[in-house]
Amino acid sequence: MKKLINNPRTVVEEAVSGIAAAHPGLLEVHTDPIFIVRADAPKQGKVGLVSGGGSGHEPLHGGFVGYGMLDAAVPGAVFTSPTPDPILAATQAVNGGAGVLHIVKNYTGDVLNFETAADLASAEDIEVRSVIVNDDVAVKDSLYTAGRRGVAGTVLVEKIAGAAAERGDDLDAVTAVAEKVNANVRSMGVALTAPIVPHAGVPSFDIGEDEIEIGIGIHGEPGRERIPMEPADAIVDRMLGPILEDLPFSDGDRVLLFVNGMGGTPLVELYIAFRHAAEVLTGRGITVDRTLIGNYVTSLEMQGFSITVLKLDDELTELWDAPVQTAALRWGR
Template identity: 70%
Template sequence: MKKIINDPANVVAEALTGLAAAHGDLVSVHLDPDYVVSVDAPRRGKVGVVSGGGSGHEPLHAGFVGYGMLDAACPGPVFTSPTPDPILAATKAVDGGAGVLHIVKNYTGDVLNFETAAELAAAEGVGVEAVVIDDDVAVRDSLYTAGRRGVGGTVLAEKIVGAAAQRGDDLAAVAALCRRVNDNVASMGMALDSCTVPHAGKPTFELGPDEMEIGIGIHGEPGRERVPLEPANAIVERLLAPIVEDMPFESGDRTLLFVNGMGGTPLMELYVAYAHAEKVLAQRGIAVERRLVGNYITSLEMPGMSITLLRLDEEMIELWDAPVHTPALRWGR
C-alpha cells in the first residue's frame, strides 16, 4: 500500500484538520465528535441542510459545506457511517429555528444512524425531515443496502436543495424538492481496478489486467457484471443504456449530465467520456442543458467513473445556476 498518510487510524481527523486549515474562511471543523459546519451557521430562519457518510468519497460531503449548498457534513471513518452523535451535534449546530433537512445516501448504516439522530433532535425540539437518495440503477440490493445505493445524484441534490434553503424555502418545500430530484435522477458507475482502504492495507477486490467491473458501488461493492476492457465510447454506452431506460428518459427531456471520476481517473479521460455521452443523448433527442465533469463523489483512488443523468425542470435549472461557494464547488458569487 502506497498512500500519502501517517497512521491509518488518524487519517480522517488529520484530513479534517487540513480542510479547516485550507478553507477556514468557509468552514469550521469539530473533532470528537467529527463534523464540519459552515462558518455562517446557524442562520436565523433558514432551513439547515446536513448530509454525511463514510469518508473516502471526498469532496463529498465536507467539501460541499458552504454558501448555497450544505450547512454541515458528518464524515465517518473510511467507508463507514458516522454514528448518531456527530449527526445530532451537526443538526443542532445548524438549526436556525426553521428545521433541518437530512440528505442521506441509501446505505443501511447511514439510514439507521441518521434516523436515530433525527429522533434525538426531535426530542430536543429540532424539527427534522430526511430524504434518502437511491439513484444507482446498477443493482437493487447490495452488500450495504436494501434497495438502490445512493451515489452521484447526492451531489446534484445537495446543490439544488442547498440553493432552495439559501433563498429561504421552508422545510416542507426543501424536502419535497429533494424528493423530486431523487425521483428524476439515475446513475451508474464502473471501475478499472480496486481502491485500497487505509486500515485494510490491500485492494478491496481484484480485476485482471484486461477486465472492468460494470455497476460498481462507491465502496467497491460488486456490480452487474465483470467484462473485458473496452474503449471509452463502448463503456459510456454500457452505462448510459440502463440509465436512460430506467426513468425512462425520453426525447425532449431537458437534463443535467454529470460525468464523475472515482478518484483515480484523469480529467482528460472524463472529458473523452463526456463528449460521447452527450453525443449519445443527442441522438436520442435528450437535451443536455447543464453539465458537471470531475471528481466529486469518489472511492479513494479507484480508477473508474460514474455517469448521472437528472431530468430538469425550470426550478431545478434556476437553483443549479444559483451562486454556490464551498471548498469543492463554486460559481456565481
C-alpha cells in the same frame, strides 16, 4: 501500498484538520464529536442541511459545506457511516429554528444512524426531515443496502436543495425539492481498479488487468457484470443505456449530464467519456442543458467513473444555477 498518510488510524482526523486549515472563513471543524459546519451557522430562519457518510469519497460531503449547499457534513471512518452522536451535534449546530433536512445516501448504516440522530433531535424539539438518495440503477440490492444505492446523484440533491434553503424556502418546500431531484436522477458507475482502504492495506476486491466491473458501488460493491476491458465509447453505451431506460428519459427532455471520476481517473479520460455520453443523448433528442465533469464522489484511488443524468425543468435549472460557494463547488458569488 503507497499512500500519503502518517497513521491509518488518524487519516480522517488529519484530513478534516487540513480542510479547516485550507478554508478558514468558509467552514469550521469540530473534533469532539467530529463534523464540518459552515462558518456562519446557524442561519436564523433558514432550513439547515446536513449530510454525511464514510470518508474516502472526497470532496463528498465536507467539500460541499458552504453558501448555497450544505450547512454541515459528518465524516465517518473510511467507508464507514458516522455514528448518531456527531450527526446529532451537526444537526444542533445548524438549527436556526426553521428545521433541518438530512440528505442520506441509501446505505444501511447511514440510514439507521441518521434516523437515530433525527429521533434524538426531535426529542429536543428540532424538526428533522430526511431524504434518502437512491439514484444508482445498477443493482436493486447490494452488500450495504436494501434497495438502490445512493451515489453521485447525491451531489445534485445537495446543491439544488441547498439553493432552495438559501433562498428561504421552508422545510416542506426544501424537502419536496430534494425529493424531486432524487425522483428524476439516475446514475451508474464502472471500476477499472479496486480502492485500497488505509487500515486494510490491500485492494478491496480482486480484478484482472484486462477486466472492468460494470455497475460498481462507491465502496467497491459488486456491480451488474465483470467483462473484458472495452473502448471508452462502448463502456459509456453499457452504462448510459440502463440509465436512460430506467426513468425513462425521452425525446424532448432537458438534462444535466454529470460525469464523475472515482479518484484515480485522469480528467482527459472523463472528457472522452463525457463527449460520447453527450453524443448519445443528443442523438436521442435529449438536450444537454447543464454539465458537471470532475472528481466529486470518489472511491479513494479507484480508477473508474460514473454517469449521472438529471431530468431538468425550469425550477431545477434555476436552483442549479443559483450561487454556491463551497470548497469543491462554487459559482455566481
